[in-house]
Amino acid sequence: METKIYEASLTGDIQALNALLQQDQLILDRLSLTGFNETPLHIAAMRGHHHFATVLLTQNPKLAIALDSQRRTPLHLASANGSLEMVQELVRAGGQDACCFRDQDGLTPLHLAARNEHLEVVKALVQANSDAAKEISETGETVLHMCVSYNCMESLKVLMELWNEDELAKITDHGGNTLLHAAVINKQTQILNYLLSIPSIKANGNAVNRLGSTALDVLDQCPRDLKSLEAREILMESGVMRANDLRPLPKPSHSLMKPSQNNRKGFLSRTWARYVNDDHHWIEKQRGILIVAALVVAGMSFYSGINPPGGTITDTQNGRYSLGNAVQTEVDMDQFDQFVMYNSFTMISSLGIIVVLISGLPLRNKFWMWVLMLGTMFTMVCMVATYLRSLSMMAPDGYVDGASVWICLIWMLGCGVIALIHTVFFVVWVVMKLSKCRMPETNIKGNEDVGEV
Incomplete structure (x- = not known):
């Protein structure tokens, strides 16, 4: 009988579901004892059978937070597919905590919706639980960093509205990389231009990560191609500098020596210091x-x-050519x-x-x-x-x-x-x-x- 309910979930056959429920009212409660990797609600969420899912949730609301073999809830699957009505129904049944469930890759439903740029679903999830947008994944990046990595410009714009400008400029991942660092690492020039159009991010463009590198330093470590050249030009036009250029120059030391002796000693000292300290x-x-x-x-x-x-001269010996x-x-x-x-x-x-x-x-x-x-x-x-x-x-x-x-x-x-x-x-x-x-x-x-x- 459990097999029949899974077959009904594939086609969204509500009549078959109701018939099965009339035969056995506990059929949905015994799904956790079966060997299937997903629940019928997972399959309905993937197929977009909204009305079928509504009946399932009416009979057993706990299915909204059931996990499959990859620790995904039905909300994960509905968000990844962009099924807005399904997402709304699952959020009503599972509550706002359902938005914070992580799969085996550490991704929430919001991560999947943003990565696939299902903007209406993104807005619905944020409206249901705005704190889910500020969760940090197991890889150490925020959902904004993920949008930059996957070049999801529209999702990025929607999610950035949750922070004010000063907060956006200071958001970092576990490595201390700002959104500007992330755009440079992935060479997303379009997003880079957009981020630098925000005054607070541009003003904080010389921020360094935990390795003490600015966005321009990070770009220097990437393979050189047309994208990197374009990104370098964008950064330099916006006033982004290297970390070494941000360090204050040492104050000149005053000496009581004669000018000629001071200049001569300074030249030799600078030459020796350059040899000793230069890292080549x-x-x-x-x-x-x-x-x-x-x-x-x-x-x-x-x-x-x-x-x-x-x-050279080519000669013959015994009728054969030699070198x-x-x-x-x-x-x-x-x-x-x-x-x-x-x-x-x-x-x-x-x-x-x-x-x-x-x-x-x-x-x-x-x-x-x-x-x-x-x-x-x-x-x-x-x-x-x-x-x-x-x-x-x-x-x-x-x-x-x-x-x-x-x-x-x-x-x-x-x-x-x-x-x-x-x-x-x-x-x-x-x-x-x-x-x-x-x-x-x-x-x-x-x-x-x-x-x-």
Whole structure:
């Protein structure tokens, strides 16, 4: 008989339902003992059989708060389908507490109605229980954050009327993300424009989340595409800044030293502080570009190695073709050996840079930054040396214009000076680190000597 009532709920057959109730008045009370995943009211709510549901609720109002296998009430299903009359009937039977029931995903009927933009149902649920709109889901977001995530603009507008402007600007999820953060994370540019048209939200646009990031900082961490570029332009036009730009600048310290000495010391101090404190975060962001540049250099070196200046000579041996020999080997083997050596250094050092970049090593670590910098300088020096040797091989009698030679030599010298400066800074930094590590041991020994005395 229980099977027949489920069959009646599928078609909304009220006559069949009444006939079953006349045969057994307790049939609805025994539904909890059956093995079905849903009650007949769940099925009627999904199918939109309003009159059928009314009869069921008249006989057994407790069905309004019955749960299915996914902990959904009939109100969940009716709200998701946008059945306004069904929702109103279920709210009358189940009371305002029915609006706050959560399914296994932590969603209330209002969440489902808002996500599907059933605006009349949203208004009915809010009117029945306005506190349901301020419930926070198990994922830590409010219903407003969910509307932003799913790009439900109309539902967002309806629900935002429950808060005043000052409250809207300060609403956050468990991560401290405002509605502006949520719009940026999901790159909802239309909603972003709408939120920034509200004065209080725009005035609070530089609010930071629990990680200390503004909406613009969050956008910088997202993959770059056309949507992110559009969102960045919208934020910057509205005056949204990065968290680092919001920090007050340190007050300039006054010194009694002479101006020339003060300027000289300030320049050295700033240079040293920049080396010690700079986190090199920019190179982490440009890792992909550096990999491409190193691949291009390695590819050029590979091509130059198998296609040397002057080309190759293809010869036959015993009637078979052999690989071509470089023309330069027939002229001056020493110059060709130097060309191959410089070109090989360029290719291997470029590949070494690629290995460092793709290995996932933290580039903000000063050791790997130093290694990467030395490898880059060495690669550029080898490229210039290969270029000079190629010119010498192609020029008559090995003559190369003096200006070209001097320009290349100055460039190589500049690379060496830069590498030397960074090496000196790195060595000094290492020495200071080691001395700081030994200081606690020295202090402990000193304290022990004092105690003995």
